Structure formats: C-alpha cells, structure tokens
Amino acid sequence: MAEETQELHFLLFPLMSHSHIIPFIDFAMLLAQRGIIVSIITTPLNFTRYQPAIRDAVEAGLKLRMIPLEFRAEEAGLPQGCENLDSVGSMDGILKFLCACEMLAAPLQKLMPDLHPKPSCIVASVVFPWTDRFNIPMYIFNPNSCFSLFCCLLISPGLPAPPDSEPFVVPDIPHKIEFSAAQFSMIMNLKKPGRSSARGTVANCFEEMEGGYVDRYAKVAGSTVWCIGPVSLCNKKSKDEYNYISWLDSKKEGSVMYVCFGSLSRISAEQIKEIGLGLEASGFPFVWIVRDDSQVEVEEWLGDIEERVGDRGLIIRGWAPQVLLLSHPSVGGFLTHCGWNSTLEGVSAGVPMITWPMFFEQFVNEKLVVNVLKVGVEIGAEPPREDQTRELVKWDRVKEAIEKLMDGDEQGRERRTRSKKLAEMAAQALEPHGSSYKNISLFIQDVISTKVSPKPH
Numbered sequence: 141m142a143e144e145t146q147e148l149h150f151l152l153f154p155l156m157s158h159s160h161i162i163p164f165i166d167f168a169m170l171l172a173q174r175g176i177i178v179s180i181i182t183t184p185l186n187f188t189r190y191q192p193a194i195r196d197a198v199e200a201g202l203k204l205r206m207i208p209l210e211f212r213a214e215e216a217g218l219p220q221g222c223e224n225l226d227s228v229g230s231m232d233g234i235l236k237f238l239c240a241c242e243m244l245a246a247p248l249q250k251l252m253p254d255l256h257p258k259p260s261c262i263v264a265s266v267v268f269p270w271t272d273r274f275n276i277p278m279y280i281f282n283p284n285s286c287f288s289l290f291c292c293l294l295i296s297p298g299l300p301a302p303p304d305s306e307p308f309v310v311p312d313i314p315h316k317i318e319f320s321a322a323q324f325s326m327i328m329n330l331k332k333p334g335r336s337s338a339r340g341t342v343a344n345c346f347e348e349m350e351g352g353y354v355d356r357y358a359k360v361a362g363s364t365v366w367c368i369g370p371v372s373l374c375n376k377k378s379k380d381e382y383n384y385i386s387w388l389d390s391k392k393e394g395s396v397m398y399v400c401f402g403s404l405s406r407i408s409a410e411q412i413k414e415i416g417l418g419l420e421a422s423g424f425p426f427v428w429i430v431r432d433d434s435q436v437e438v439e440e441w442l443g444d445i446e447e448r449v450g451d452r453g454l455i456i457r458g459w460a461p462q463v464l465l466l467s468h469p470s471v472g473g474f475l476t477h478c479g480w481n482s483t484l485e486g487v488s489a490g491v492p493m494i495t496w497p498m499f500f501e502q503f504v505n506e507k508l509v510v511n512v513l514k515v516g517v518e519i520g521a522e523p524p525r526e527d528q529t530r531e532l533v534k535w536d537r538v539k540e541a542i543e544k545l546m547d548g549d550e551q552g553r554e555r556r557t558r559s560k561k562l563a564e565m566a567a568q569a570l571e572p573h574g575s576s577y578k579n580i581s582l583f584i585q586d587v588i589s590t591k592v593s594p595k596p597h
C-alpha cells in the first residue's frame with residue numbers, strides 16, 4: 141500500500157475534549173505509521189497543550205501536524221479562553237460550546253485550498269456531522285464501543301419508559317442488560333448524532349471484545365463500521381515526569397488500586413472524602429487522581445489522609461499519565477467512571493474494574509464491563525437527580541467493592557484471568573494481521589476508492 145498512500149492526506153477533526161483529542165492523536169499516529177499525511181484541526185489552546193504529544197513522532201519522520209484555528213468562544217456566549225469541554229460546567233455551556241465549534245466551519249473552509257496535498261478525506265468527531273459540507277469524503281470517528289452505540293440507538297425517545305421501580309431490560313439481545321428507570325431516562329435523553337452523509341464510522345474498539353454487536357450496530361445505524369482500536373496501544377512511552385513509576389515499582393504485582401474519574405466529572409467534596417476513607421480502610425495501596433482539589437477543605441483533608449496512609453497511597457492532583465500508570469504490573473484494579481477511553485485503557489491494561497458511572501453512555505459502558513465482558517464489579521451508581529445532586533456513596537461501599545475486586549476468591553480470580561485474556565486480544569488486534577490492523581487498511585482502501593469513484597453526496 142506504500143505507493144498508494146503517498147499522496148493521501150487525512151484531516152482529523154476531534155471535538156475539543158480530552159476524551160476525543162487523545163484517541164484522535166493516537167489514531168493519527170496509526171495512520172501516519174502507514175505513510176499517510178495527517179493534519180489534526182484544533183484550536184490555539186489545545187494546540188499548545190497537545191503539540192508536545194506528537195513531537196517525538198514528528199521528529200521520527202512521521203508526517204503529522206496540528207493546525208490551530210481561531211476559536212470564537214465569546215461570540216458563542218462562553219468565557220474567553222474556553223476552548224476545551226473540561227472548562228464548560230453546564231448543559232447550556234455544552235450547547236454553546238458546540239455552537240462555537242460549528243463556527244470553525246468558515247476558517248476550515250478558508251484553509252482548504254491552502255492544504256497540500258489536497259485533503260483526501262475528513263474524519264470528524266461524531267458531534268460534528270456538519271463536516272460533510274467540504275466536498276471531500278467525510279467519516280465519523282466514534283470514541284465508543286459498538287455495544288454502547290447500539291444500546292444507545294435502541295433506547296431512543298418513543299420507547300415506553302419502565303415504571304419507576306422496575307428495571308428496563310434491553311430487548312432482543314444475547315445478554316441480559318437491565319437499566320434502572322433513572323439510567324434509562326438518562327440514556328434515552330442522550331443526544332443522538334445528527335444526520336450526515338458520512339461514508340462510514342471508525343470506532344475506537346476491537347471486534348473480539350464486541351461479540352456480535354459490531355454487525356448489530358452497523359445494521360441499526362445503516363453505516364459501514366471499522367473497529368480500529370484500542371488506539372491507546374500505539375503509545376509509545378509517555379514520560380514519567382514525576383517518578384510515579386518508581387513508587388509503583390516499590391509495590392507488589394497486582395496489588396495497587398488505580399482511581400480516576402476522567403477529565404470531565406465533577407466530584408463533590410463530600411464524595412471525595414468518602415472515596416478517600418474507603419481507600420484508606422481497604423488496606424490496599426492506591427494511586428488516586430483528584431482533579432477537584434480546588435476546594436480548600438478538600439486540599440486540607442487530602443493532606444490529612446496522606447499523613448495517615450503514608451507510603452501506601454499516592455494522591456496525584458490534577459492530571460496523571462493514565463495509560464502509563466495503568467499498564468504498570470503493580471496495578472491490579474481500576475476504579476473508573478466508565479468514560480469510554482478509560483474503560484478501553486483498563487481493558488488494554490488487563491486490569492479488572494470497579495465501575496462508577498457518572499453520566500450518559502457511561503452507564504452503558506458499565507454494563508459492557510460487568511455483564512458482557514465480566515471483568516468488573518459495580519459500585520451501584522445512579523445518575524444525578526433532577527436538581528443535579530447525587531446519592532452519596534459511603535466509604536464502606538467503596539471499601540467493599542475494592543475488597544471484592546482485589547479478592548483472590550474464585551470469582552475474583554476468574555475476573556482477573558478474563559481481564560488478562562482480553563488485554564492479549566486487544567494487543568493482537570493491532571498487530572499486523574490483527575482485526576483492527578486489517579480494519580485500518582480497509583478504511584484507508586475506502587478513502588482510496590473515493591479517489592477513483594467518489595460516492596455522490
């Protein structure tokens with residue numbers, strides 16, 4: 141394919157959220173490794189933050205770059221400098237943010253004639269269906285599993301909701317998947333992707349973990365689907381700037397709980413305390429990423445817990461190199477909010493998970509982990525109430541879930557064995573001749589075929 145790909149130039153356009161930019165950059169690496177020229181469209185702040193992530197690849201000769209376009213946050217009613225979803229706090233803010241994103245259409249259109257070679261296609265986040273207007277083949281990148289996409293499409297407005305006290309059972313699928321009434325209504329109200337004339341969907345998952353759900357989803361969505369993940373496995377050694385690895389090196393294999401709630405979830409001070417108490421009481425070593433430490437009481441309290449647990453716990457404020465840490469042999473469990481990237485990174489690292497979903501499709505991802513893949517233990521979380529408050533999960537439930545997950549009993553051992561097996565399958569999927577490797581080739585072939593016979597829009 142080397143010759144054919146010489147003049148291929150793919151534009152990648154992620155939503156400006158960590159959970160989109162990170163897998164897009166990894167996907168860009170995988171494409172560039174096949175000899176494709178890749179340009180990632182983003183905004184100035186995200187450019188500054190993520191440009192270093194591609195520096196090594198560029199120095200190694202990959203034809204990869206990021207192009208910043210001016211982002212008119214204020215015009216959309218957002219504060220100046222709001223260029224990433226992590227700085228948007230409300231539903232109203234998210235809608236404004238998506239409006240500001242659509243305003244990027246004009247500068248992108250203006251950029252097109254200056255791009256050389258001429259772009260062969262654009263691959264955009266699922267929330268940018270409008271990117272089919274540039275007169276080049278358009279594909280959707282969906283950073284989710286086909287299982288979740290399928291369930292979310294099935295549970296759409298029009299379905300009769302279950303009575304409050306009864307669970308909703310997803311009909312006509314091989315697994316018994318039940319949602320509580322509150323989970324059901326959260327999933328039902330998820331915004332479904334807008335219509336576009338995309339040629340197909342690239343999904344960050346791998347066929348072996350999906351059972352029959354790739355075909356089911358493709359059929360319901362009426363779209364060609366290429367599963368090309370887990371893209372995080374293209375990683376390269378990320379840098380351990382803070383010596384977290386030497387701390388992990390000092391712990392026994394499989395003994396450490398890794399706790400992180402992704403880049404968007406906001407956890408209340410009260411809940412942070414309960415999590416800390418649960419980690420302390422469990423007796424297991426832990427790495428705990430705390431993003432919401434800006435409240436003074438939380439910081440004081442984190443200091444206290446650090447004193448009490450000493451070297452047994454590592455609390456990281458802000459941001460941690462998650463993929464690097466999770467794949468360390470000392471990590472034996474992952475308490476996750478079930479964001480798709482985190483879930484897949486947990487699967488790829490071969491660690492069983494405690495599932496604690498916060499929003500939206502995270503509740504579906506939980507079902508995949510617990511009921512389909514059988515590598516997880518539920519904490520038993522429910523969506524926020526109407527006034528946005530949540531049930532407090534007390535420390536003893538956190539402790540029990542950790543003990544159950546890390547326990548060496550038969551169920552625990554089976555969960556661990558399944559996790560390791562899945563991680564092997566994930567790694568194989570991206571090896572030459574693996575399913576995702578082949579699907580990347582098929583996707584590239586599809587782009588090449590449009591050069592010969594473009595599909596009418």
Ligand code: UDP
Nearest residue numbers: 159162402403404459460462479480481482
């Ligand atoms: N992440 C990270 N360090 C952190 C927090 C998050 O590297 O301290 C990464 C994580 O590895 C994942 C992404 O940020 O790739 C979060 O995406 P996910 O879909 O899990 O959740 P979201 O942030 O959308 O809730």
